[in-house]
Amino acid sequence: MTIWKYLKDHWLLLIGWLFFIGVTCFILWLSPDMVVNPSVIGYLVLLQGLFLLLFLAIDYSLKKRWWRSLDISEHPPSLELYLEEASKTEEKLVQNYINGLLIEHQQTMQQAINNQQDQKDYIDSWVHEIKVPLAAVNLILQSIEDDIPEKKYYLVENELSKIDEYVEQVLYYARLDSFSRDYLIQEYSLKEIVQSVIRTQGNYFIQKNLRFSIEGNDQMVLTDAKWVAFIFKQLVSNAIKYTPAGGEITVTLSRTKEGACLSLKDNGIGIPKEDQHRIFDKGFTGENGRTSEQHSTGLGLYLAKSLADKLGHQLTMESVEGEGTTMKLLFPFLSYFNERR
Structure with missing residues (x-):
């Protein structure tokens, strides 16, 4: 707290002091038997003013240490940082209350x-x-x-x-909250991860007569294969769910200046424009999830996005209603991270 804020908080004391000086001078002026030299009154006012300033200075210096203990700019907020600087009864009451909280x-x-x-x-x-x-x-x-x-x-x-x-x-x-204790970053073949996930979804491709293809050259990426496989599985599951029978799903592996990129494109029903900014929200099913015969939990894309962020990958989406959707998973190079910093 600055000295000006301190004086502002003690305006009543300052007004009381001025009132006391005024009353004293008025009483001396009314006394018929006493001749008071104006210089004496001036010395009296000066002396009382010095005592007031001394009192305010001492009080300010004593409270400043207490205020500093309450200043979160000097002490990062923490539930383990108890107050210990109180000296006056009022300060101790505040200190005990805050420590109790x-x-x-x-x-x-x-x-x-x-x-x-x-x-x-x-x-x-x-x-x-x-x-x-x-x-x-x-x-x-x-x-x-x-x-x-x-x-x-x-x-x-x-x-x-x-x-x-x-x-x-x-x-x-x-396991979202304990992610940091359950991952292993190594170099993996992106194509092998894609193929392993597609094999688990083979029956769905066969039953809906969906065509699948992989384009582009294989890319080696630094990631956790288990978590990325789960992310890709959610994307594939959504593509299968909202692509009509006889449709096509294409995975493209490529390399850009930012990093390796995995694109999953389908020619399904697409996502309405008004829903696109919310598809990664937890529990959001959108118009397609509510009107489609396929049941949607609203967790798949939320988990995919959350895990991608934790791994340092970038999951984005492009979609045109009635034409299809493209999901892109970018694996940034370490040099790209350094440039962004």
Whole structure:
């Protein structure tokens, strides 16, 4: 706090001092038996003014240390930074109140962290447990493949695959906050990652008679293969979902001055212009998700965008309604990062 702000806060004291000086001079002037020299009154006013200035200076210097302890510009905000500089009763009341709030917030925050960790542990456990019966059902389905109609077999297989994808989404969503403890950056072949994901979606391509092609030369990228495969799987799943039967999906691998680029283009129904700025929002399904026969959770693209950002990749979208959509995943070069900085 500056000296001017301090004086502004003590305006009542200054007015009281002026009033006291005025009353004193008035009483001396009214006294008939006392002849007061004006110079004496001047010395009296000067002396009282010096005492007032001395009082204000001492009070300001004592409070300045207290104000400095409250100044967040000198001390970064922290729930562990308790106040300890109070000396007066009023300051101690404020200090005790603020420290009490800090302790309460610490306890509340720690409880929230513990609850979040418990929830994450439960989800991790649930995901691993649910995979066991899913794997068992898959084995049972394969064992009775020859005993049921082919159409029903593929129908059940597709539904099991959807369940597995939703379970995977839950797992990755739960691990968003702990991403930094679960990734390994190495050099990978982008084409191999693409092909491994496409193989898992082979049945959907066959059933909808979708054509798929990879264009461009293979690119080596620094990334985490597991997380990028999940990101690409969400993009492919969306492309399949909103591309009509007999359509085409094309992956293009290229290299630009910024880095390696993976483009996924489909000739599906496209995304309405008014929805395009929100497709990466959590839970947003858009007009297509609400009117399409395909069920949409609104989590796939949100997870893809969130994970891409955490990996330092750039996920963007271009779409024309009625013509198709292109999703681009850019893997920036390290030199490009340095130039941006």
